[in-house]
Amino acid sequence: MRTPVLEPMDVVRPRERELVEGPRLGPPRERPRRGWLWLAIGTCIALAAALAAWGVQQMRLDDARSSLDEARSTVIAQNREIAALQVRLDHMADRMATQGSQMQDRVAQLRARADALRGDLAEARASLADARAVLGPPIADGRYTAELRMVGGNQVPPMVAFDRVHIFTGEKAVEAALADGVDPADVPEDPEYYLYVRNENPTWRVVPVAPDVGVVLQSWRFQKEGGYHSVEVTLGQFHRIYNGSAEWNHHFRWQRYALRIGDGEVTAIEELNLSP
Secondary structure: OOOOOOOOHHHHHHHHHHHOOOOOOOOOOOOOOOHHHHHHHHHHHHHHHHHHHHHHHHHHHHHHHHHHHHHHHHHHHHHHHHHHHHHHHHHHHHHHHHHHHHHHHHHHHHHHOOHHHHHHHHHHHHHHHHHHHHHHHOOOOEEEEEEEEEEEOOOOOOEEEEEEEEEHHHHHHHHHHHOOOHHHHHHOOOOHHHHEEEEEOOEEEEEEEEEEEEEEEOOHHHHHHHHOOOEEEEEHHHHHHHOOOHHHHHHHOOHHHHHHHOOOEEEEEEOOOOOO
């Protein structure tokens, strides 16, 4: 086994010397004081906290200012709306006052109109009573001998007014005249050409005329054709003939007619030929 050769200490390397001799201890170093560092750190932390708190307060202040601005805007808008509503209320009040005045005037007019209508109604009732007195009771359907008093063929509805009569000729005419108290001296001895008309009720009857009424005249062409001939005319033509102002028109106002009435209307008018 090989014996290690020891070398002098000054030849030994530093690392190995440290292992042999141990670490060399120098004079103790003075540790630096670090209080100022903690103070700086604390100051920074406090400053950061203050800045953070200031930032929060600034944000709150900004929010408060924003809310205040919004509130001011809202108040201004509401004030404008209130002003507009006040104007509308004033207009509505003026309009209501005007309408109230107009309504009062209208009510007064309606009351006056109602009073006038009451008067007109009273007059209409009186006229209706007079008309009923003139018209008489309703007439039954049938054929009637009549003297026409009025032909209204151009009105709506067309109407005729007539006086119902009974016509007697020959011996029956003499008998009827004597029965009614006619002086016998006024009754002809030869009754062949004698005609007597009895009017038991002088009340006129006014009856509507059917639109398709048939009118037959007997003496319309008497002069031209030399005798009685049946001529059919319309209601409008008969209206003009009966109401004409010429001398020959008067003849038809004194003639006698046969009227056919059905369902309350005159359905046929025929001039009677009473010559023997």
